[in-house]
Amino acid sequence: MSNTKETLVTAFALFSLFFGAGNLILPPLLGFQSGSLWWLVALGFCISAVLIPLFGILAHARLQGTIYDFGKKVSPFFSLVYSFLIYAISISLPSPRTAAVTHEMAIAPLFGSSSLLTSIMYFVLVFVFVMNRSKILNIIGKLLTPAIILILILIIGITLFSFDFTFGETVFERPFSDGILEGYQTFDAIGAVVVGGVIIISINLKNDIASYEEKKGLIRRAGWLAGLGLFLIYAGLIITGALMHGAFEVGITRTALLSGISLKTLGGTANLFLSILVGLACFTTAVGIVTGTADFVKYRFEESRQAYLITAIISCVLGVVMGQFNVGYIIAVALPALMFIYPITIVLILLNVVPEKYASPKVFRAVVITTMLFSVPDFMGSIGLGDTIVGLQSYIPLSEFSIGWVLPGLVVFVLVNLIEVTLFSSQKNQ
Template sequence: MLTKETKEVLVTAFALFSLFFGAGNLILPPLLGNKSGELWWLVALGFCASAVLIPIMGIMAHAKLQGTIFDFGKKVSPTFSLIYSLLIYAISISLPSPRTAAVTHEMAIQPFFDSPPLLTSIVYFSLVFVFVINRSKILNILGKLLTPAIILILFLIIGTALFSYDFAFGDTVFQNPFSDGILEGYQTFDAIGAVVVGGVIIISINLKKKEATYEEKKVLIRRSGWLAGLSLFLIYAGLIVTGALMHGEFNADISRTALLSGISTKTLGGTANLFLSILVSLACFTTAVGIVTGTADFIKYRFHDSHAVYLTTAILGCILGVVMGQFNVGYIIAVALPALMFIYPITIVLILLNIVPDKLASEKVFRAVVITTIIFSIPDFLGSIGFTEALSNIQKIIPLSGYSLGWVLPAGVVFVIANLLHKNNPKTTPAS
């Protein structure tokens, strides 16, 4: 028999996994593996570093803070934290939310119906709006049923591929497999998701365990976080190696959604592929509703709980979804890259600063490291929008800039220097 504590950990871990596990994430690992060849394991390590390890560290930070997204940046300044929070929600409602409509069209509509993506997007976000303003409990019921079903199908796909194909791999197309895996992991939006959904988990735990101490909740969140992270790692790594094993089965220019559908058809047959398409579409829908609802809730809170503001935000979020959701998944992923190259390094740094001991993360350390990260992320951001040649000289100067990770070493060096200065300045005290 499971103890009460173990059941609580499992329930919380399942909730965390469900919040992280967006259907859009499913389409990224197979194509990554398909292109990685014999270096699939190196690509998988990079992908899981940014798509699993950093997000779970975000949950660890939430376990320590036990607050909201606003608390992540407040040591820099309340103004910075508000701007950062608004940016996170703006990106979420403009990119990953519409991507769910695009995935739904490509996986569940396009193979069976000759209808334009704009029509799918309009119908899709009209339904999203209905659910957002009604806050239906049907979504919670669907979520509890959908996630186990998708996980079961995925493990069947991965297991079938592992036992059906020889471990023979093609050549990799990546020049820098590990860093390319890291950058592709950005596209899961899971680090951003950790900052956002961690707050949802905190609220849920506070409502269910009103008598629990800070330490009890901290232990529960940490254990659940690592368990959810292990599950994500197994699925991501499994899908990457599956894509790598089946490198010769598909055309080199196949799309992400088509590859996932093709892999499921070859491993489980056409009926299973149809079932997977339906489940992925429903999971996409719950993700979109969650993003629009979360964004509307945040804006509503900033405007003194105004229902009119909530309604207006929901309408704008769904209109944005229609506009962006009519494009194909590959285009949305390409458009998302510049935004991610800028906001992801800041998010990673805020997560790491919030999990180190307070004596190493004073307000001055926060400000110095975050400002440095922003400055050294600018070349990577500009490079992502086509200024690669103009930045070639800068990339030679900044370590790791050629891998689009030019912010890493400067942020680390400034963290050390700021702490040394802080240690030698007795007038400075750590922020609580």
């Protein structure tokens, strides 16, 4: 296979990995609420929803391992706890959200059934597929992504050429940082850490790509192509939402807005088709999350089939419990967990990307601990305890933007590296 063709195939695989159907509901409302500052919101959103996840893939290319390898330099115990925490969040929030999106976009408009019934049937089917693995999901996935992309390109194109370039007022006080925080809700950085290894394994299975540098070069090229595709889709959906500022009521939900935009641009038939496609794509995502979680627990318990079964059951029960709630509620519930775990995930990704001489175990430990400590105020603010830490936040740079961990983490990274260089030089001189 030629380098160009191999790059394009890998880029599409990467794009499909991050392009979760549940993520589609986020950019339109973000644009709808951002007004003329849509471009600033889009930039922030794409930093956390596109750039950081792609760094996660580059980290996987270096590590050639699993999620457990991301935090090993901090300590094996930390890495194990972090891994379990990530999987626990995955089955508790993004997996149930796929059921909620499916209900609101594809089931309720057609059948008017209750969200609880949808959630039960949805996760019964998820359990059946998890326990009886089939290639049919991979085949469906490969067909669904191109179909959804085509419809989205039509929606974006029709909007750009049919609507006047007028924008409403923004509701965001801090558009850039609000865009970054909304990007957390895609769970794409977590997705990169959890399932990015799939791409590495696929490349390793190809005999014509032998050396480490060839693999790294391929992933780098494919990564930038996939990132460009994600950026164009996300930015396109954000500006589409911004141009629709007068077409819908202010309090519209994320799913209703996406359906409404599709209806206005493509008509009823295409809107129905998009809803069904999104529902199917959500289902494949849920099966992937539950299967990946069960596989990890099975591996940690010495390939125990019973551990796999119990994990699958717990995952699907959690899915039923959380999946019956509306999408907005699940997103609101997810925020506190994301405000704590996402900064740690971002830091682990970046530390695994920088040159190894700048990422010793001491650097890992110091930066991760600092990030955890300075994420606490943001976490407390997200659960309504912000008033108790107002005085503390005034001393933390960028804390008012809910990213107070960034500068402390960077300062500690530089300081520990300088200390290590100084100690090394003094030992060498002796």
